Amino acid sequence: MKIAVIGCTHAGTAAVTQMAKLYPDARITVYERNDNVSFLSCGIALHVGGVVKDADKLFYSSPKQLAELGVMTKMRHNVLSIDTETKTLEAQNLETGEAFTDSYDKLVVTTGSWPVIPKMEGIDLHNVLLCKNYAHAQTIIERAKTARSITVVGAGYIGIELVEAFEQLGKQVTLVDNTDRVLFKYLDREFTDRVEGELEARGIKLALGQSVESFQGGNGSVERVITTKGEIESDLVVLCIGFRPNTELLKGQVDMLPSGAIIVDEYMRTSKPDVFAAGDSCAVYYNPTQSHAYIPLATNAVRMGTLVARNLMNPTLKYMGTQGTSGIKIYDLNIASTGMTEQAAEQAGMKVKTVTVLENDKPEFMPHFDEVMLKLVYEEDGGRIVGAQVLSEADLTQSVNTLSVCIQNGMTVDQLGFVDFFFQPHYNKPWNLLNQAGLQAI
Numbered sequence: 436m437k438i439a440v441i442g443c444t445h446a447g448t449a450a451v452t453q454m455a456k457l458y459p460d461a462r463i464t465v466y467e468r469n470d471n472v473s474f475l476s477c478g479i480a481l482h483v484g485g486v487v488k489d490a491d492k493l494f495y496s497s498p499k500q501l502a503e504l505g506v507m508t509k510m511r512h513n514v515l516s517i518d519t520e521t522k523t524l525e526a527q528n529l530e531t532g533e534a535f536t537d538s539y540d541k542l543v544v545t546t547g548s549w550p551v552i553p554k555m556e557g558i559d560l561h562n563v564l565l566c567k568n569y570a571h572a573q574t575i576i577e578r579a580k581t582a583r584s585i586t587v588v589g590a591g592y593i594g595i596e597l598v599e600a601f602e603q604l605g606k607q608v609t610l611v612d613n614t615d616r617v618l619f620k621y622l623d624r625e626f627t628d629r630v631e632g633e634l635e636a637r638g639i640k641l642a643l644g645q646s647v648e649s650f651q652g653g654n655g656s657v658e659r660v661i662t663t664k665g666e667i668e669s670d671l672v673v674l675c676i677g678f679r680p681n682t683e684l685l686k687g688q689v690d691m692l693p694s695g696a697i698i699v700d701e702y703m704r705t706s707k708p709d710v711f712a713a714g715d716s717c718a719v720y721y722n723p724t725q726s727h728a729y730i731p732l733a734t735n736a737v738r739m740g741t742l743v744a745r746n747l748m749n750p751t752l753k754y755m756g757t758q759g760t761s762g763i764k765i766y767d768l769n770i771a772s773t774g775m776t777e778q779a780a781e782q783a784g785m786k787v788k789t790v791t792v793l794e795n796d797k798p799e800f801m802p803h804f805d806e807v808m809l810k811l812v813y814e815e816d817g818g819r820i821v822g823a824q825v826l827s828e829a830d831l832t833q834s835v836n837t838l839s840v841c842i843q844n845g846m847t848v849d850q851l852g853f854v855d856f857f858f859q860p861h862y863n864k865p866w867n868l869l870n871q872a873g874l875q876a877i
Contacts, residue, residue: 436461438747439524439539441514441684443472445733446714447545448496449740454543455504457744464507464537466514466526471569472496477733479572480593483579484600490572517542519688519707541709543743544685544697548678548715548731557650560657563672566593575673582671583607586660588647589675590617592763595630597673598639599765608639609667611660615644620779621761621772623810625791626826633766642667678731680716692718696729701753702746703739711747713739720756722843723774723821724783730759760839762832771835774822774842777812786815790848790876794868796829798860805829811838811848811872818847818876834869848876 438454440447443465454463465472473496481487498508511529518524522542527534550565552558562578565571575597579585585601587594590612601608610617616627617634631641645664650672652658660667680696690698690706696718703711714736721728735757745752762771780787790811797804805828812822823838825831841851852873858865866874 436540437538438463438541438543439537440465440543440545441517441524442544442546442681442714442716443467443501443508444474444545444547444714445736446547446716446740446743447543448473448501449737450543450545450711450713450743451501451506452496452504453741453744454747455501455506458747459505462507463505464509464539465501466509466512466524467498468511468513468529469568469570470498470510472498472501472508474569475733476567476572476593479566479575480596480600482572483576483597484603490569493569493572514684517684517688519685519710522709539709541747542711543747544682544705544710544712544716545714545736545740545743546681546684546716547736549681550674551676551679552674553647553676555647555649557652557657560650560652561655562657562670563650564674566597566673566675567678578671579604579606584609584667584669585671585673586611586667586669587673587675588612588660589677590614590643591620591675591677592618592761594673594675595634595763595765597675598634599637602637602639609642609660609669610634610639611642611645611647611662611667613644613646617641617643618763621763621776622770622824622826623776623778625810626770626808626824629808629826630765630768630770633768637766640667678715680729680731682716685710685712692727692729694718694729696727698727699739699754702750703743703754704746704750711743713743720754722756722758723780724785728759730757732757732759732761734760755843758839758842760835762835767828768826769828769830769832770824770826771832772822772824773835773839774820775812776822776824777810780812780821785821787812787821788815788876789813790872792868792872792875794864794871796827796831796863796868798864801860807831807868809834809868809872811851811876813848813876818849820846820848820851823872831868837869848873852877 715731760773807827856867
């Protein structure tokens with residue numbers, strides 16, 4: 436059996452390592468444009484800020500390790516086209532320029548995503564950078580050494596982490612986003628207000644509710660970011676606007692969302708026989724809305740990649756769907772969210788209610804305790820939990836993992852109020868924070 440795998444970051448690496456173990460007699464060939472695999476882009480900001488000194492530690496596999504599993508790794512190879520009818524692909528060796536055709540019995544498409552790059556004046560100026568892969572990380576670190584004023588465009592997780600890292604390096608930092616709040620997709624306003632206050636207290640300038648119109652500069656290098664509300668002096672700009680699926684190779688051959696994300700079934704099969712897909716190139720089944728959505732996360736990717744391997748020969752193990760659960764640490768704030776925000780639920784036409792609990796994490800007789808803010812979003816009819824957010828200086832982010840399981844299993848606030856959680860004064864109160872949220876919702 437010949438298995439071709441296109442792309443080898445998180446989903447691809449997970450699929451390949453499992454397939455090598457499950458199908459030792461298969462001939463597995465990986466096609467990867469880069470000279471590396473498995474880079475954790477979520478660690479770029481940690482590397483920029485000096486928390487992770489060695490960027491090589493942000494890889495959890497390598498072409499050599501894959502080769503040791505018996506996998507043929509064609510690094511620096513670009514797949515030019517795929518024909519799902521004839522089960523062939525055309526690829527090019529980027530080192531030699533040689534193009535050739537290969538065939539497959541099973542195809543695994545894990546081509547991932549690529550940053551959104553707006554078409555605007557000055558986008559090609561020196562020091563207007565992207566933030567996605569290992570090469571980007573190295574470039575950002577090198578250019579930041581001499582930069583004084585840095586603008587980050589995009590106030591999602593990556594943008595927030597970068598502005599924190601740049602501020603800690605002593606740079607003048609501005610964060611631009613066209614929404615009126617940071618972390619708009621992940622948190623409701625009562626949470627983002629806290630985050631914005633923390634950023635501004637550190638001297639980070641927030642340029643929210645405005646869009647970038649162009650980049651200007653002299654001698655080919657950026658000097659100013661022009662927005663709908665003015666201009667920002669900058670000698671380094673990092674774009675973190677978002678990602679889009681890398682799926683042009685299969686356009687018109689398999690079912691996709693309008694965004695280009697490949698639709699797969701619960702066994703990771705596309706609409707074409709023997710073609711599987713996983714990771715950021717795919718739509719995922721989103722449990723809160725019970726429909727497909729594009730949620731590019733490394734956690735989704737590794738689960739889906741593993742399921743590809745398990746289901747390659749026969750449909751064996753179903754995908755359980757996702758809640759888009761994620762977390763972030765911003766200075767002293769530990770934040771996590773799962774499922775839908777109140778705003779997202781309302782925009783989706785869902786009738787929801789919310790409850791926000793402000794509580795101390797431990798009994799007040801303990802020598803130290805911290806205030807916690809926890810929010811539940813649940814359906815008005817029936818009380819099904821569809822989202823949750825938590826913020827505190829104490830690390831209670833694991834509570835959101837628990838609530839992710841609740842959403843995945845279709846639990847209601849009534850049930851959450853009476854779940855059996857332990858009590859111990861070093862950790863919590865007799866009525867656990869999650870019990871309290873459920874009871875207050877009731």
